[in-house]
Amino acid sequence: NASGYLAEVFFPAGSYRVGSTNAYALPLENLSDICLKGEGTNTVLLVSNPENGCLGFAYSTNVAVQGLVVDYDPLPFTQGTITAVDTAGGTFDLLIDPGYPELSEPSFSAANAKWGLKVDLAREAYDVWAYFSSSWVNIGVREWRMAADTPSYLQAHPLSVGDRYVHMARRWTAFDIGFDFCMGVELRDVTVYASAGLTTGLIYSGDIVIHGLHVGRKPGSTRLLSSNGDGIHSAGCSDGLLIEDCSFEGMPDDGINIHGRGGPIISNVTDTVKWVGMQRPAFYAAGDEIQILNNAAGGIRGNAILLDAVRLNDYVWEITLDHPMPDVYADPAWVNGDKLSNLSRCGQGSIIRNNFFGSHRGRDILLRSHDVTVTNNHFFNPSLASHAVSLQQEYGYYAEGPPAYNVDICGNLFEGGTNRWSWSSPRVSTRSYLPGGIQSPTYDSWNVEIKGNTFMNIDGPAVTVTSASDVRIINNTVDTEFGIKVASSPVVLLEHAYDIQIDGLDIHDLNPATYAAVHIKDTVSPLLGSVVVTDLTTDLAAGSTDIQDDR
Incomplete structure (x- = not known):
């Protein structure tokens, strides 16, 4: 058949009402080498139960969805x-x-x-x-x-x-298109106008290609919303996602969220055997590399390879490390224990390219992963209410991690406008918070390159670097028209940072609210060479400064 899979379920042009009393209108389990294919926007799967997801794949290999639309009646x-x-x-x-x-x-x-x-x-x-x-x-x-x-x-x-x-009427387990423990996943030329929960949920899956996924409000309708959740949500996937030529608009949450799952250390059985709690369902296997964070003071206690992993019950795993880690703090109450993340199952190696992010609530891309490339995307959000690309770590949020590292953000266009509503967030940011919202004093993200990007008409910082080291901001251009900017901010803000290189930054911004090109706060390392700024070109308002160094 034309799809290239051994089996094809073909939906000719038309509208197909689907629904059930299960989590999914069409649950699909234990399949292999099969493609569900429609005739593009002429094929509509219309979910009739707003408590359903549409397509739910589980424990399957080499599965694809191509060329169809998902919508709801009644709406969720x-x-x-x-x-x-x-x-x-x-x-x-x-x-x-x-x-x-x-x-x-x-x-x-x-x-x-x-x-x-x-x-x-x-x-x-x-x-x-x-x-x-x-x-x-x-x-x-x-x-x-x-x-x-x-x-x-x-x-x-x-x-x-x-x-x-x-x-x-948002659901946690009803994804428009869900993949649980699937290997070899393809979504191609799929359009989503509504979803009861996450638009696409990829849970502990791998070998994932998403090409031409379009999430948006139904054309010709009066709808204010598209999906009820993230456009793409990847949790615990064992290798990178390729996400290309997609568009995301109208959601109440993030465009793309890629992370691993983990949990709090709740018992130090021995120096090498630990019990890990599950805030959300998690999975571990022998050979996985894990990372344990110091939840009290911040920072990484260390990494280890799992020699064994046994699920004791619905809430607890017992893991065996390849070397002793006696200093790990455990809390049987699940409140303050050190945070464990799985580095082998966090969507590492993902490539996000040639996508469009329009107006919606939430971040365009949220990364809690490593070895990720974000390139040649167009971020257009005139209200500027949330971050475009966020590398965010929260110690008290056990369900998602690890801190992002080895990330390239290059060749993207970040475009704002005059429609700022609440506040203006930076377009690219690294952030890390201890429990209670306290900014982490340690360098939790590292080896981040922000290169060759263009920032246009942004009301706020282009880049904010906090709790990070080895960040390179290279050959970026910022051009903000007079009258656009209201929020007082620099173009680049550095806080709790070390080993920062800024080179070839070209700024044209005559708004008085832009008080500095680069603001180095007093929490940045005072060591010689901790921040190096070269080839800085600025066209700023009178009274603004190139570099404000508070150290």
Whole structure:
């Protein structure tokens, strides 16, 4: 057959209603060498149960989905206009648009995550604030009074009458297209207009090619949202993903999230045998390389190879290390134990190229992995509310890791605009936080090259480097028109950093809010050569400085 697989399930042009009482409308397990193929945008899989994912592959090899559209009827979200806000009482009223689901539909009360957000399509802006609301009452025709789960949050970030608002029936286990423990995965020329949860979920899979995946609002519709979750979410995959020629718009979360899974050390059985808890389902095998972080003070305690890995129950693994690690801190309460990440199962070696990221809430790319290349992508987000490429480590968030290292970010276009809504985040950033949101004092990311990128009309830093070392910012261009920038910031911000090289940075930015080309904070290492800036070309406003060094 034309797809090149031994078996092909062909969907001629048409609309196919699919649904079930399971997690997936079409669960597909223990398959080999098979392709599900449609006729491009003329073939639509229409999920009829908003609590379903669409296609769920598991324990399969050499499987593909090609040339089709996924949509929902009824939708797994609703939308409307805010008609009243009572911040003191912790409620707000939502008038649902005609044709969109009422909150009395069972999918909303059954949702795993009940929250919503403001959307302003005219400004291509998705607000960063997430309003969690688990209860509501009907107060009129298509009108509902929603109670904020945390009234103080609504007081701190009040909604306004007239705001356009989306509320989701978001599921944790229902991906539009899911792959669990699959090897040899191909997604090609697939379009997604809605999803109950993650758009594509790749869990402990490998040998993955995603080409021409397009996530966006349905053309010709009045929808404010596309998918209910990340565009591509890779957790625990054993080797790199190739993601190319895709587009991501309209989601309430990240475009691409690649990470490993791990957990807290809950018992030091011996110097070489440890018990690891699972906040989310995790998998280990003999031969895996793991990394253990010092959750109290920051930094890496060390790496080890697993000699053995045994799952004791639904929540705990017992692992055997190839050498003693006596200083690991264990917490049986699962609160403060050192964090373990699996370096062999974190999507390492991924290539992300030639993709387009449009307006949505969340980061365009979130990396907790290593040996990743991000190249020739176009990041366009006029509201600038979240990071474009984020290398972010959170010690207290055991479910995702490790800190990113060996990352190349090269030849990309980062484009902003005048529609800033909440705040302006850096386009490229390394960040690391200890429990409690304290910035890590250690260099958790390293060997990062940011080279040959163009930053246009950005209201905020082009690059922020914190808790990182061996970062090279080479031959980048920043061009921001006068009047674009509101937020006071430098072009490059360095904090808790060491061994930073900046060369060939060319800046044209006459906005007074750009107070410096490079700001070196006093937490940066004072050692000679810790920051080297060469061939810096600037065209800045009067009063701005090339280098502000606080050390």
